[in-house]
Amino acid sequence: MRVDDEPAFILHARPYRETSLLLECLTRGHGRVGIIARGVRRERSRFPRGILQPLQPLRLGWMGRGELFTLVGAETSEAPLRMAGERLYSAMYLNELVLRLCARGDPHSDLFEHYDVCLQRLAAGEPQAWTLRRFERDLMTDLGYGLVLDRDCETGLPISSEVVYAYVIDSGPQAWRGDAMSIQVSGAALLALARDAMPDPEQGVELRRLMRTLLQQQLGGGTLNAWALRSSRPSRPTR
Template structure:
């Protein structure tokens, strides 16, 4: 199979042998593609190597003869967002989550569009938590794993004042008022759920409860190995809580 002038986002790139890269790309028409880019580390290939870094939007030609496609040519479609600190970590998380959940060689036009939107929100320095929650929602929807946010698992319309647990297999389940405080705090309000569905940023407390709820859903789909980005964020949180510098 030949890919000609195909658009893709670079999700991951790592060195292979001395002069090559192993890539993971997200395309609209062919889903996730694993690719080998040979001979891209020499001094005359700096522009090509720069175009093959994570978060970059590229146009490429390649040939698929086995599990990995062979890159023939590539050029940057635009300049990737320049991110540092928390924004860089958020981009790493987006790429890792997409890499783990998006299947190979399965057309994903909706996911490609969602990734493009999230990438531009990172560039524009939109609120990171809200950018991530919207991308998680859109990724699950694109993969057929999303939720009906209009009603709970019993078909009852969402009550803004109630709290709901996001069950990855059964949908939204209303949390009983006599459950423990921890159970209620980890369950977003109906108001938060409706805000996510309507693409309207909720209040800070509701946004935090959505993060915890979406995390449980994603853990179910990612599996017990989890994500490296979750481990890194957990370690950073522990360091900050202890009052140490991140380098200690």
């Protein structure tokens, strides 16, 4: 198989053998792809190593069979996205999330666009926490685990902004009855996420807690390095 001129982002790059890099890439048409950039760590390489970095929009070509392919083409498609500090941590969180939840060779038709838009929003200075919640919501939908945000899963009635709900994993929201073990979230927060309308700070905290719990379930109860890093940093929550 050979693919040419495919829009892509590099999620992670690590040394592979003595002179190569193993690139984990998110591509528009092929989902997550593992690509070996052979010889790119040599002093002279046909591919500029400097462009094979996260946050750089690329067009890649690869060929081969199996789970790992060989890089045959790489060029930039736009200027790199400039981020630093908290926004850079947020971008690395996105990369880790996609790496952990998306298998190689499993295309998701809208994921690349959602990822690209999220990076553009972060780079443009849009509110980080809300930008991440929107991506997490869209990622869950892309993976086939879309959230129920607009109706009570028990009664079928529309969500009310005045009601507090318990979000039942694998089902959705239902009226909260005081169960301390349930994920408590206000109807106003659910509707904000459903309508793509930025919530107020308190609702944002509720949505962060909800999405963290739902994503952790998809991780098999595991955690992310970005979450551990965030908990050790004395700054406002974004992930």
